Amino acid sequence: MSDVAADAANPPLLPRSRTDWLPLILVPVLALAVLPLIGDVSSWVTLTIAGLAMGMMIFLMASGLTLVFGLMDIINFGHGVFISLGAYATLLVLGPLAGWASANSVALNLALLLLCIVVAMVLTGLVGAVFERVIVRPVYGNHLKQILVTMGGLIVTEQAIHAIWGASPIPIPLPETLRGAFVLGDIVMERYRVVAIGIGLLVFAAMQLLLNRTRIGLLIRAGVENPEMVEALGYRIRRLFVSVFVAGSALAGLGGVMWAFYRQTLTAGMGMEVMVLVFIVIIIGGLGSVGGCFVGSVLVALVANYVGFLAPKLALISNILVMALVLIWRPQGLFPVARR
Amino acid sequence: MTRISNSAKFDETRRQGPAIWLLSSDTPRSLLLSLILIGIVACLFAAPFVFSGSQPLSTAAKICVFVLLVASYDLLLGYTGIVSFAHTMFFGIGGYGIAIALERLGASWESVAIGLVSALALSAVLAAIIGLLSLRVRAIFFSMITLAVASAAAVLASQLSTITGGEDGLSFQLPAELRPAFRPLADPILGVTINGRILAYYLIFVVTVVIFLILLRIVNSPFGRVLQAIRENEFRAEALGYRVVAYRTAASVISALAATVAGALMALWLRYNGPDTTLSFSIMIDILLMVVIGGMGTLYGAIIGATLFVLAQSYLQILMGLGSTALAGIPLLPDLIHPDRWLLWLGALFIVSVYAFPGGIVGHLRRNRSP
Numbered sequence: 001m002s003d004v005a006a007d008a009a010n011p012p013l014l015p016r017s018r019t020d021w022l023p024l025i026l027v028p029v030l031a032l033a034v035l036p037l038i039g040d041v042s043s044w045v046t047l048t049i050a051g052l053a054m055g056m057m058i059f060l061m062a063s064g065l066t067l068v069f070g071l072m073d074i075i076n077f078g079h080g081v082f083i084s085l086g087a088y089a090t091l092l093v094l095g096p097l098a099g100w101a102s103a104n105s106v107a108l109n110l111a112l113l114l115l116c117i118v119v120a121m122v123l124t125g126l127v128g129a130v131f132e133r134v135i136v137r138p139v140y141g142n143h144l145k146q147i148l149v150t151m152g153g154l155i156v157t158e159q160a161i162h163a164i165w166g167a168s169p170i171p172i173p174l175p176e177t178l179r180g181a182f183v184l185g186d187i188v189m190e191r192y193r194v195v196a197i198g199i200g201l202l203v204f205a206a207m208q209l210l211l212n213r214t215r216i217g218l219l220i221r222a223g224v225e226n227p228e229m230v231e232a233l234g235y236r237i238r239r240l241f242v243s244v245f246v247a248g249s250a251l252a253g254l255g256g257v258m259w260a261f262y263r264q265t266l267t268a269g270m271g272m273e274v275m276v277l278v279f280i281v282i283i284i285g286g287l288g289s290v291g292g293c294f295v296g297s298v299l300v301a302l303v304a305n306y307v308g309f310l311a312p313k314l315a316l317i318s319n320i321l322v323m324a325l326v327l328i329w330r331p332q333g334l335f336p337v338a339r340r
Numbered sequence: 341m342t343r344i345s346n347s348a349k350f351d352e353t354r355r356q357g358p359a360i361w362l363l364s365s366d367t368p369r370s371l372l373l374s375l376i377l378i379g380i381v382a383c384l385f386a387a388p389f390v391f392s393g394s395q396p397l398s399t400a401a402k403i404c405v406f407v408l409l410v411a412s413y414d415l416l417l418g419y420t421g422i423v424s425f426a427h428t429m430f431f432g433i434g435g436y437g438i439a440i441a442l443e444r445l446g447a448s449w450e451s452v453a454i455g456l457v458s459a460l461a462l463s464a465v466l467a468a469i470i471g472l473l474s475l476r477v478r479a480i481f482f483s484m485i486t487l488a489v490a491s492a493a494a495v496l497a498s499q500l501s502t503i504t505g506g507e508d509g510l511s512f513q514l515p516a517e518l519r520p521a522f523r524p525l526a527d528p529i530l531g532v533t534i535n536g537r538i539l540a541y542y543l544i545f546v547v548t549v550v551i552f553l554i555l556l557r558i559v560n561s562p563f564g565r566v567l568q569a570i571r572e573n574e575f576r577a578e579a580l581g582y583r584v585v586a587y588r589t590a591a592s593v594i595s596a597l598a599a600t601v602a603g604a605l606m607a608l609w610l611r612y613n614g615p616d617t618t619l620s621f622s623i624m625i626d627i628l629l630m631v632v633i634g635g636m637g638t639l640y641g642a643i644i645g646a647t648l649f650v651l652a653q654s655y656l657q658i659l660m661g662l663g664s665t666a667l668a669g670i671p672l673l674p675d676l677i678h679p680d681r682w683l684l685w686l687g688a689l690f691i692v693s694v695y696a697f698p699g700g701i702v703g704h705l706r707r708n709r710s711p
Contacts, residue, residue, distance in 0.1 A: 064472055071483040075480045143479045147423045149694045151628055155687030269605060272621065279484040287480075316495045320488055 018226050023334040027302065034306045042186035048303045053193035055301035056200020057262060061255030062278040062285075062293050063207065064248025068339055070288025072225040072241050074136055077147055078154035079278070082124045082249045083271030085157070086256025088165055089120035091266070094172060101175045109175035113195070113261070120257045121250040128249025129159070132242055154272065161268040170266040178261075194257055203254070204294055211290065224288055224337060280319050284326045286333025294325075295334055302308060356688055362553055364560040373705040377640060380647050384545060387537045387652065389530050395654075402611045403543055403650045404548040405602050408632045411555050411642035415629075417638035419559050421571030421657050422479060422536030422589045425624055426470065426486035430463045430596040432619035435601025437462070439510040439613035440503065447513035452608075467596035471589035494619045504603040509614020514540070518608070544605045552597055556639050567591050568637075629686055633691050633699025643699050649686070656682045 031048055038044045065079045078152055094101060099110040135153040139145040171270045176194060181190045211217035222230045231237045253273075258273065260266055281300055285292025303322050308315040326334060360367060368374040383390065387400035413427050427549050437459025438452060445451040474485045497504045504510065514536070516522055522536035524670035531537070558564055569577040578584050607613040626649060634645020664677050677685075697704045 069480075075483075077483075134692065144421055144423060145482055145694055146631060147480070148628065149691055151625065152687055152694060155625060155690065156684055157627075159681055159684035159687060161676065163684065168679060276488050280488050283481065283484055316499055317492050320492045321675035323485075323488065 014136065020335060024066055027295060027298055030299070033093040034310070035327075037310060038306070042188070043309070045187045046189065047309055048302065049189050049193055050052075051198070051302035051305035052298060053190075053196040053200075053301075054305065056197050057255060057258045058274070058277055058281055059200055059255075059294050059297035060203060060258060060300060061252055061274060062269055062281045062297060063203075064251035064255075064292055065278060065287065066282040066288055066293045067290060068245055068248040069282070071220060071227070071244050072140070074140065074245075075146055076136065076150050076248075077141065077254070078131065078150040079248075079252055080137070080271030080273075080275035081154045081157040082128060082252035082255035083274060084123070084266075084268050085127060085260060085271075086120035086124050086253030086258035087266050087270060088170075088268075089123045089253065090257055090260055091165065091283060092123075092170060092226075093119050093237045099157060101173055101325070104176050106177045110195075112175055113257075115180070116257050117199075117254050120253040124253030125162035125246045128240065128246045131157075131249065132245045136245070158238065158268045165266075165268075167268070172260060172264055172266060174264060175260050192261060196262065197255075204252070206211045206291055216240075254320075270293050270321075277280075277319065282333075284323055286330075286335040286337055287334065288337035289335040290334065291335055292335035299326075355410070362432070364553075365637075366560045368702075370705045371639065372706055375655075376603060377707075379644055388541055389532050394537075397537070397541060398609075399650060399654050401544050402606075403647050404544050405606045405609065406606070406630065406646035407643050408548045408551055408628075409494055409599055409602040410634065410646045411552055411639050412595045412602065412633050413596045413627050414636065414639055414642050415555060415559065415591055415598070416569075417631055418461060418641070419564060419571060419587055420567045422475070422588060423483045424486045424592065424595075425483060425621075426490040426493070427489045427627060428598035428619055428621070428624045430467065431606070432493065432497060432601040432613075432615075433463050433466075433614035434459050434600035434605075435607040436497065436504055436510075436603075437600070437616040438604045438607040439505075439512055439630075442512040442514070443510050446450055447515050449515050449517075452515065452604075454703055456601070456604050459604060461595055463596045463600040464593050467534065467593045468589055471592045472585065473586055474601045475588045475592070477568075490619075490624070493620070494615055494621070497619055505614065507615060509612055509617070511612045514608065514611055518543070539606060540699045544609060547601065547605060550643075552600060555594075555598060559639060563587070563590070566661070571637075629690050632690055633686070633700055635697075635704075636701030637699065638702045638706075640699050641702040648701075652682060652686060 035041070035044050035214065038047065039127040043135060061079075061083050064082075065076060069075055094114065097112060097115070098213055100108045103109065131153055136146070139149050178192045178195060181188045183189075184195065209217075210223060219235055221229060221242055223237055227237050230240075256271065259270065263270065282293055283296075284300065285294070285296035298321055300319055304318050307318040314321075330336065359688065368377055384400050389398055391400075407428075409431060413424075416422055416424055416427070434456075437455040439455075440459070441451040441455025445454065459625050470486065470489060474482050498507050500506075501508075513519075517524075517536055518540040519536040522539070523532050523533065526541070529535070550593060559567070565579065566582050569580070569582070570587055574584055577587075602614075603618050603706065606618060610617060630645035630649045631641065632645075633648065634643070635641025660682055661679040662679045662681065693700055699707065
């Protein structure tokens, strides 16, 4: 007993967990490997930037889903509707503040984008809380019913979007200073893509910090490994579940805003369209792994861009090919979560 | 012990007559349900004579095709307990098989046969591959992978426009016997002139009935019982010595074949096939709605679900239009019952069904009879 107390006061060094470098190296190696194939450095940089931006947006949309799955063993097929909802939430901001979008000021434009993101995250977070309570809670532990009932939630919410904002596609303008591209010598980088990469990296860094350096992150990671044990130690895992679900929905809303400005058109089905990519990404990353989701997103988006440039015909199925190859290499995904 | 009782049951059903034998002893088991089913089948059978005009006949044909499609999906979802989102892919393969064959090889019955057989072969191979590769993993993986595969198939179909006609799809001529101008009989029957269109309808009707009965036979065979055992408890079924992967793969192949036939029938009726009529994700959602609302795990649910859904699709909108205009002026309410929002209400019904009536309408009717 006293030994334990002494250990707690002066914990012995735990063996450091080994970082799995292979999947991390894979992405830069792949990017460098295609350079000779593309031949031209400036188009390679353009393609890589475009791929990274795409990857970041997919990561934003997918990270919430994989976290929710990892912690609660819930797969939310209605996740896509939060993406659409986040995208439509931009209308709430763009309507009254249209002047900010057309103003030729970087500060105002970025503030507008930030405001859109905040509003979208609050809205999707709230809807996520309702969704969890009404749709998901009764079916914990039953995958078949989860798939069905979240599909039902998807249908209803998508139709509700139609009822509120109308069924026809809505064009939205990209803020003035985010249009166009930076030109450095031969290299052309679209401004919005650079912004998307910045926001994506920021969110990823924040998530990593939260998950690895804070108490709540510790609890979430512990919950992913073994929820019963966390509960037995006296933590209310349910509260953790709900907050992670809300956070996951809010992240989807954030991704939705970025995706909406990227496409510059709103449709209620836009979330579901991108869900296919999201599912591929979280399967590649390993269900439940945020880091894997990040690597998977970047991998899929880069491959899609390179293949689209090198062999346009093949681009249609490049995502499926990447998934198949990764699953042959690591059947549980790049970073398998231990419990599953 | 079980074997004896099974054979005793079999003898008993033989004595009960051909109707019960046709239904593989799996009768509706509820008076109200039987009456509804008989009513639906009678209406479908008599549709060309009872309803005038082409619109009701098209609705009836659509109901037939969807009954087949939904019944085949129920074999997967309701009986085997796996959620596949690739069902529309097989539906589409059937449609494109017929469309491509008839467009390229000319409007003959040989083309129909060639198209159908090659579509069936392709579906069987694809279903077996998908099943063997991904049915080993957990249900969620399978669902997500089939979703990805189905979307890839839809993209392929719309991009390979030299073969599939791209977004526009393919229009084609039917064999002469199925064209509206074909008149096999000089005199009208019951006041209706029999033409190729009506023959085409009866072709669809008969094929649907035959395959439905075959599916009914399959789910009530020992094979079907194993599928249900897998649905209830996979590990137990495995422990009893059944190879779960083999059974699941077989179920998905059978289901894919039936869906392919349904797709072929759809193309034959529409004389057209394109991404929107057979491959789109919204059809997949429609199928899910029909299966769950009708009743999972009972093929009769497919009849009820498909009929209800197609009728709602065609006629509920009119009703909602009336309600919407009546409520004009109140904020949001008219939007919620706007004719285009019929899916909203079916979606809500879907969620309620999953929670409150896991057996759908059929399960509910059966439970009422014997509590």
